[in-house]
Amino acid sequence: MRVEVLRAWPHRHESRTLEISEGTTVAMALDAAGWTLDAEFTALAVFGVAAAADTILHEGDRVELLRALQADPKQARRLRAERRPLKSGR
Secondary structure (H helix, E strand, O other): EEEEEEEEOOEEEEEEEEEEEOEEEEEHHHHHHOOOOOOOEEEEEEEEEOOOOOOOOOOOOOEEEEEEOOHHHHHHHHHHHHHOOOOOOO
């Protein structure tokens, strides 16, 4: 079966399509791609849903290596809202 593994940085990405056998885990797919989790890529997902290294893959899955967040999403939203001018009528 065929799966894709993907990692991305600002302004570029790298992906590999792999032919794997039934029962292959996320960790096995990463090994096949020659990639590992490290200080830069700290988490895994399959189609944007958090996954563990022992997650079994299915035909057509996309494994994503995720980088650590640069900022707390709630705090970033709060800061954007503070900078936005208030609209009249509200």
